[in-house]
Structures are given as structure tokens and as C-alpha cells.
Amino acid sequence: MAAELTLIVDMVKVLGAAATGGYIANRLRQPVLLGYLVGGMVIGPAGLGLVSLEGDIEVLSEVGVALLLFALGVEFSLKELLRLRRIALGGGTLQIVLTLLLGGGVAYLSGGVETIPKAIFLGAVLSLSSTAVVLKSLIERNEVDTVHGQIMLAVLIVQDLSLGIMLAVLPALTQPPEMIGSALFVALLKSFLFLGGALLFGRWVVPLLTRWLVQTGSQELFLLGILVLCLGIALFTYAIGLGVAMGAFVAGLMLSNVEYADHALDRVLPMRDVFATLFFASIGLLIDPIFLLDNAWILVKLVAIVMVGKAIITTCIVRGFGYPLSTALMVGLGINQIGEFSFVLAGTAQSMELFPSYLYGLIVGTTAATLLITPFLLKMTPYALRYLEQIPAMQPLLAPTKVSADFLAKEEKMTGHVIVVGFGRVGQTLVRMLYFQGHPMLVIDNNEAALQTLRDRQIPYLFGDASSTLLLEKARVHAAKAMAIALPDPMATRLTLQRALSLSPDLDVTVRAHVNAEIELLYQLGAQEVVQPEFEAALEMGAHMLLRFGDGTYAVQQLVNHYRNGRYRDILPERAEYWGSADIETVIEGLHHHWYPLPERSTLVGQNLAQANIRRLTGTTVMAIKRQKHTLSYPTGDVVLEVGDRLLVVGNPEEHQMFENFLKHPIEQA
Template sequence: MASVSSELTLIFDMVTVLGSATIAGYVANRLGQPVLLGYLIGGIVVGPAGLHWVVDEEEVQVLAEVGVALLLFALGVEFSLKELLRMRKIALGGGTLQIFLTIMLGGALAYGTGWVSTIPKAIFLGSVLSLSSTAVVLKSLIERNEVQTVHGQIMLALLVVQDLSLGLMLAILPALTQPPEVLGQALLVAALKVLLFIIGALVTGKYVIPWLVRQLALSGSQEIFLLGILVICLGIALLSDRLGLGIAMGAFVAGLTISNVEYADHALDLVLPMRDVFATLFFASIGLLIDPLFLWQNAWIVAGLVAIAMVGKASLVASIVRLFGYPLKTALVVGLGVNQIGEFSFVLAGVARSQELFSSNLYNLALGTTAATLLITPFSLKLTPYLIQYLERLPQLNRWFNLNPEPYSFGLEENLRNHVVVVGYGRVGRTLVRMFYFQRYPILVIDNNEAVLQHLRERQIPYLFGDASSSLVLEKAQLSEAMAMAIALPDPVATRLTLNRALSIAPDLDITVRAHLKDEIESLYQLGAQEVVQPEFEAALEMGAHMLLQLGDSAYAVQQVVQRYRTGHYREILPERAEYWNLKELELAIEGLHHEWYNVTPDSLLAGVTLGAANIRRRTGATIMAIDRHKRFYQYPTGEIDLEAGDRLLVVGSPEEHQNFLKILRQ
């Protein structure tokens, strides 16, 4: 650093931190780890605890503050008041209760054990624990296509309320450092500041910001529009910081003021790349502050704090979600999903240190614990379905936790026959029910969201309230007497489980399944679906059919083209063919399903028999998803392939179906 002039120090530091974060993030991504891990490690490597290339982290912290502002600004633009109001009970009631209880219980535990010496310090530490990571959880939900699931919606509702509370915390918590005789006055002044700022933001957001954004858009210059949006964002953030409310609250309010303007999507589209760059700088700057030697010397303490924080928070959140009437399985998934300490807790911890509420030792422990929980979260979210599935298979725990409660029904007749079962009453499910209803087919709907079922009661349409992937629910749906079944669930794992368990009850049932991603199509067919519909491909086919008709092709020719793509499982319009899919996609396809590998021995009756002739699905209910043969891997094998001695077979099915398969394999 000595060779770098003072004028270039900031540029050197920024390039060094971003370069290190890029390299470490790339390595983490290639190793299948969260890029957040790479950003933190990149900061550690070039920071004071590493190569000493960046020793004045305060300069980088200035740019990291911009990252925080842009993160919350983008969140404000994307914020949907309508969605929050739709989940208002669990969001406002459950979210507020979660924050309050976490602050009280976490602070009381810290104060009672002597970790902190004063009540203000305890409240500040409890506030740090109360926040979860919107960035990490949302990214994980998007990757797993679970944003529209019930547990995904609850997680996001709780996270939005937490993010909203950050501004209030930054405004009110520093007032706790005032002497007792003026504490009440300080809190009142802080509350008035928040109230006046919100009133001013509402007025400005209604009369000033929309006009200003329209003028920027009318300029016709994308550069001027972007600069104007950044000035609005950072200007309001700076104003809120001057009022003692923190940059984060101002940036979020700035996003809210723009969210209702017609150019909001365009503004967000321009800001997102800059947000990602500065957010990377923010996470890498946290790495600069982490001292690996200190964490190593206090490894057991950090591990204990991580365990207490994550288990305690998961238990608290799960209890609150269960209190609001959601099934225990949903409550456990939500609890295990938002049990980390969030990235904005770093901001609160920094404020606590600047107010001398956190000692250097406590600050480093809070920093290390928060970073560890953020890194664990993607893995815990991935393992949660397996944990739930394991608990379901343990009779004692299942009865104790009541993971599969007896489903209750409306209008379900004991002798219901020749009916159509629709699983999932979302946008797709509602359309299907409407079609079958007006065609006068008997219908049975399965869903676990009580809020959407009122319409069915009004129409006197029978339904089962429960988890469709539960064997108890499916058995009560009288599938053996049904004509057909449609699975339109938003959760890919629940979709596969429901399909697999439905066919184990009624092997001949005609089941149509909605696929969420192209990678799921072939695996759903292999699991036994009669028809798999992928909405994006279907939209393309309908658009193409309309255009071909307009171009003069005959209706018969167009129908033949569309039908060819459908009967070919969309393979001809896939970017890559199914046989070249990689193992990671296969792992995702069997996630949540009971699967085992089996060897075909020379004396097995399956050796030398084609997969079609073996008729494994019909005879056992199990499905062979892949064949490993002499270092060659066949995914989703077709009926023409011969089974050979030495083959390793990946089999999916229930425990009973696995036993049936073993009997055939060992004959």
C-alpha cells in the first residue's frame, strides 16, 4: 500500500476487494458452494487478517454503505403492499411477534448469562438476532422454485416485516444509550423523527417523486434517468441518515416512493446491476472485518452461539407459524428457513460498536456468528425436505409431532366415484376446476391453504384440506375410484412426492402434472405421469400455432406439428437433449424421494432382460431412474435398453416398493 498514492488508495482498495471477491466467488460457485462464502473469504484474504493489501477498511465501508442503500432501495421498488396484505395475519402479526420475542428472549439470555452487562446492550444484541437474510433466503427459494409455495410466501412475508423494522431499529435503538433521566425524551424524539420522515416521504412520494421520475424519463436519455434515480435513492438515504434514522431506512423508503410510478420496473432494471456490484462489495467488506485467528481461538464459543441462535430461532419461528394455524410441517420448514442472522445485522452490530455498546470481543463474536449462519442457510434449506421425510418415517416422532394430521374434508361423499382430483388450487388449479365444473364432472380438490378454499365451499365443490404428498390425504381421496388426477402444485418436491405416492395407491390412474422447469419433464414422465405440461413451452406452442395458421398453414398441419412436440416430451425444442443432462439435475429430480442403488448380479433374472420386458413399474410400483454401467451413465432409460450383469440401478419408490423390487432382483 505504501507505493500507492493517497489519491488512488480508495480505487486500489475497491479494485482489490472486488477482484478478490470475484475470484473467490467463482471458485465457490465451481465447487457448488454459495457465492456469499466466496465474497467473505475474498475479503478475509486481502484484509488485515490476511495479505494486508487492504488495511483501512473504513474507506471500503463507505462504498459498502452504498451497497446497503441499493439493496434496500431495490427491495423497496420490488415491495408489494398487496402481497403483504394478502398474508397480513402471519406477516404483521407473526412477523412483529417474532421480532419482539427474539429481542426479549435473546436479550434476556445474553443478560442472564453475563454476555452483556446492561439492558440496552441486551436489547441491541436481541435486535441483531431478530433479523434474517432476505438475500440468502430469496435466492435459495428462487433456485429451488419455491417462491410461490405456502412456506415460501410465509418466509418472504416475515422477511419483509423484518426489513421494514430495520429502519425503526436504527432510529430508536441508539436512543437507548442516553442516561435514564432523558431516555424517555430521547425515545420520543426518535419516534417523532420516524413519524415526520414517513409523513414527508408519503407527501413527496405522491406529489414530487412521480413528477420528477416522469421528467427524467421524458428526457429520452438512459444515462440521465439512471443518474436521477441514484440521486433520489442516495439523497433520501442521506437525509434519513442526517436525521439519525440510518441510510437503510431512507433507501427503502426511496424505493417505496418509486414503486408505484409507471417507470418503476425500468428503474429497477437499471439499478440491479449496480446493486449487485455494491452488494458484493458490502459482503466482501464484512470479510475485511473478520479475524479468522480470533474465530479459531473461540471456535467452540462461536459454534455454540451458532447452534443456540439457529435452533432457538427455528423453534421460535416454527411455534409462531403453528400458532397462526399452519400445519406443523409448514411451520418446521419456515422455521428452518429463516433461522439465520441476516446481512443487515452487520449494520446493527456496526452501530452498536460505534455507540460503544459492543466490546471488540462481542462485536467479533457477533460478526463470526452471523457470517456462519448465513453460510449454513443454503445447506439447511436443501436438507430440510430430507429431515421432514425422515421424521415422517419414525412412528413415535410422527405421532408426537403430528406431521401427518388427519385431513379434514368438505362435501366428501363416502361413495365418491368417477371423479377428477385436482391437487393445488392456485392459478392453474382454479382454471382446471372451472373447466371440469362447467363440464359437470365430479371434482375433488386437495389443498393446504385454507384461505383459498372459501370459493369451493360457496360452489359446494368437495375438497380435502391437507398436504397432498401425505399418504393419509391421498388414501382419503379415493384415488382407486377416480377417473383422472391433475397435479398443479407450486412446489417441485411436493409434486414428485404426490405423483409417486398417488401411483403407489392407484397404479393405473391417469395423472397429468404441471412441470415447473424443463429439467423436471423427463423425470416426471419416468415417475409415471401420463402427461407432463410445461407452461412456458405450451405458451410457445400456442403462439407458434397461431402464427402458422395466420401464415397459411392448414389447421391439420399445425395440429400435427404441435402434437409432435408434445408426444416427444418437448425434446425437440429443449436447449439440450435429456440424455445429456448432468448428475446435478438428476439429484434435483429425485430430491425428497426415497431412492437406493442396487446391483444386478449374474444370477439375477433381470440380467439380459430389456427394461420394458421387466415391467418394473407395473410389478413393483418402483421406478428405475438411471443405470450406471462400466463408467457409462444412462439417465431416464427407455424400455428398449437391456439390463446387464454388473449394472447399478438407481431405484425410486416407497419402502414397500423397494422390498418388492428386491424380491424380483434376487429371484
């Protein structure tokens, strides 16, 4: 095989193994990170020997680390950190220091490491928790906005921020004992000088550069510019001895306060995910399953020490800050694992020969085990607390406290607002109407030139593509009162509608249609109201003429409302062609669609579509029904399902899976 193809072949092997492992982990309801590690282990030198961590794969995994840290910096919220500064800065810093002392101290005193610098590095590795796993568990349990959920995230923010400091300072511990002091001083001096320069660069240069990139209107140039900024600063910090990861993290921090940060993050995330997967799979390449089996008892003890030790430290800290024992226990048992960024520190330690291979193997095994256990702990903790609440002596300790009420009272987030997507001619008119009527709103648009009006009027806005789930979450679509989509692109309109309703199924969405064929499709996808500008112009012109002809105002208004309520069907040109099945195929192009036969014994037989409530229960939309030799396109809610019907269904892969299950076992409606 040609040498130039070796990298491509190795990438396919690693990514294929990671994707397979991640899929299996996901189906088993485990963190996909574990799947990446296992996938790498299977094809690594200790497994099938298909790939070795050498040369280009290692370089690409370093790019993954850089993008991982860059995204972390962009997502960092100084505002959130300051809002929770007491428990975040005080409690988070104390948790890191105490965990570092406990982990490093136990390892040094037990002979696990030979020197104090190694012990400090090991303690730092153990002090970090997994933001990804904890946040996913909180979202699944709808506990992000609870007191314990907010405390967990506050402590995790401080841990993530401390990673940059650790990456800059801890490498100085590799120096001989008599030079460690001066090495630490030099490292700190370099860090402060770099951070000072970065502060000025981020304050004056980065906003200007990003605005120039945005004004080109080219998404490709914007992405390239962001990547050059990230990797360029990472290479600079590597050149001055602070490491690639430190520079990438600071580059993200520089961008985090720029108004285009969310759009930049949305563009970088897919690349970050691919290269970060390479990084985690490359860690798996180094895992020796035989070694883990031979040291299984040691791993069990390490997992117990780490999880119990971190849980006790964190619980005592949160309790010491005045929160009830129930909250303290939830936080302590929620962030007592070792996180994904610990791999970054452990890899740095191994590259500097601080960690021998056996210690690195134990760390990787312990981390994987704690990540596996965490979701179960978070699920079991509420049951344990209910048991404790039945004990009279524990009730005063578990009762809510004033500090808990004050903690939640400080939270201020936009709610009950109208989201206007698209700030073109239609969007601007709509925004003006809402603005002068005093309705709170937020605008999403990716045209920099049009946003100056919003800045001048101090109207909240987000720059970027509204079809991005990330931007929709930032816009708090789940808390919005309504949404109006006035985009010029039909595909972007459909994607925005689908993704907004996937986040908030009950959202009242008004959509602008571009052509006749879109009207019924947009209704079927869940829009409450679809407006076709050409038809609206015709209706207004017709109303004006009828009024001039002497028709009564009430009668004219009723006629217009009749056409609108009928979704313009009675005035559609070439109506027969519009209802043809060929038109359906054109309309659903680009969407996940499939024909499903209706089982003979299905309980759906005999129900109409309104009673079946398929879209609400599965997220899918029935676009057409084939019955014998006829096709009924865009069926209305009163259409009754019959034996032998074949249903054309549109939805994402997960929704299709839900629909297949729904056909076999319909979900009971609340």
C-alpha cells in the first residue's frame, strides 16, 4: 500500500472502530466515550493489532485535543461563573485543592508514585470531573435548573477553567528538585504575560477579525478563519513552552465574549467531534485489556477510593456553604468521577515520563469505570434520599435552607418571548410590529449587515443559522411564547421548523411559505400558521376591491378568513396537479421518509389521524396514505385509517424508530 494512503486507512480503522463502539455504548445507555475507548482498545496493539499510536494518528489526536479545549473556552460563561461565584470559586477551588491533596497524598504515602511532583500531577488528574456525562444526566432527568444541578455545573466550570492553569504550570514539575521553584516561577510568568497579551488581543483584535470574516458572507471563510485563530494561538503557546492545549483553550476564551461566538461554536463542533473521537480512540489504543484483568482488584480499590473520597470532599464543601445535606449529597455523588479532560493531563504526564505505562493504564481503567458508574449513581441517589427523609433525625439536615432559595432567586433568563427567524424584509416588518407593541423578542439571523438596526434598538439577537440546535437552545426556544420563521431558503425553513418543534413540541410557530407545494408540508411538519406572501397579497387586493364594490366589511373579512383557514386550498392554481403523488416526492426530497404498511391487527385501524395523534407521540408526520390504487396526499385529521393502508412518514431516524414501535404498541395518551 502506498505510504500516502496509510493515514487515510488508519483514520478509517480508528473512526470505524470508535463509531461501532460508540453505537453499542449508546444502545446500552452508556456514555459514548466508553465506546470510543473500547473501540480503540479492540484494534490497538494489545487487541487485533490493526493500528498503532504512531506518527500521523497521534498528530491528529493532538488536533482533537486542541479543538476540544477551544470549544470548552468558547462555551465558558464568565457571567454564569460570577453569578455563582461564592460556591463556584470558593467551593470549586476548595474541591480541586482537597482532591489533589487527598489523591496525591494517598498515592505518595502508599508508594504508588515515587516523587511529590508525580503525586501532585496525579492528584490534579483525579480532581477533574466529567462535564459531558454530568450535563447529559442532568438534561435527561430535567434537573439542570435545580439547586444541585446548578451547583454541579458551577463547580464543573471552575474545574474546566483550572485545566488551562494546570496545563501551563504542572509541566514545570518535571524539572530537577532544585530547579522546580525557578521553573514554576518562569511558567507562571509566561502564563501571566501570555494571558495579558491574550486579553488585549481578545479585546481589540479578535472582534475586528471575526467581524471582517462575517461581513464576507462566506461560511467557509468564517470557519477557516476561526480554525486558523485556534490552531495558530495553540502553536504559539507550544513554541513558548505552554503547550498546545493551553493556547487552544485561551483562543476559545478570546472568542467567548464576541457576539459571533455561538455561530463559531456551531461551525467548529462537527470538526471537534471527529478529531476528539480520534483522541479518545487513540487513548484506547494504549489500553491493554490483559493488564486491566491482571490488575482488576487494584482497579476496584482505586475506583472505590476515588469515588468515595471525592464524594465525601464535595459533600462536606457544599454542606459547609450552607446548603442542605440532600443537595450536598446529590452534588457529591454527581461529580465524584474522573473526567474526559483528565485524559489530557494524563497524556501530558506520560509524554513527560512522569507516569509510567502501568500507572497510565490504571488511570485510564479507573476513569472508564467511574464514567460507567456515574449515571447509575445519579439515578439511585433520589431513592436513597427518600429513605433518609423517613429517619426523623435526618429531616432537619435534609430540609431546604434560605441559601437554596436565594440561589435560585438570582437566576434571570428570557422567557415568554417571540423568536423571529430571519431579518429580511418580512422579518424586519414583523420585528417593528412586535417592538412598538412592547412584546419581548429575540431575532436570529446570519446577515451581519442587517443586524446593526437590532444593536441600535438594543433588541436581543443571535448571529448564526437558526436551523442549528445549538442556537435554538441558546434562544431558549423551550421557554418562548411563539416563533415566526421568515427565511428565504425553503430547506432552512423546514429544518428550523423541525428542530424547533423537537425542542419544544407545543411551540406556536408561524412560517412563511415560498411556493404552493410547501403550504401543506409545513402544516404537516407542525406549523400553526403558514403564510404565502403571494396569496396574502391577492387576498388583500381582492378584499380592497370587494369593499370598493360595496360588499360589507364583515362579509369580506369572513371570505378572507375562509380562504386562510382553508390553507388557500380553494384558490390554489392547478389544484389537481398540486394534489398529485409526484408532487409529494418532490416536496419530501432531502427529508428522512419511508412507506409503512399498517398492520392488520393494529389498534390504529378504525381511528382517524386526529385521534391517533401520531406527530405528538412520535414526532413523525404522515404525508400521504396509499389505499388500493389511490394515493391520498396531505391527509387531514378526519381521515380514518383502514386495513391495507400504506403510510408515507417523515421524521428523523430516532422518530422513525419510535413510529415503528408505535405501530406495534401504540403509546397511551395522557
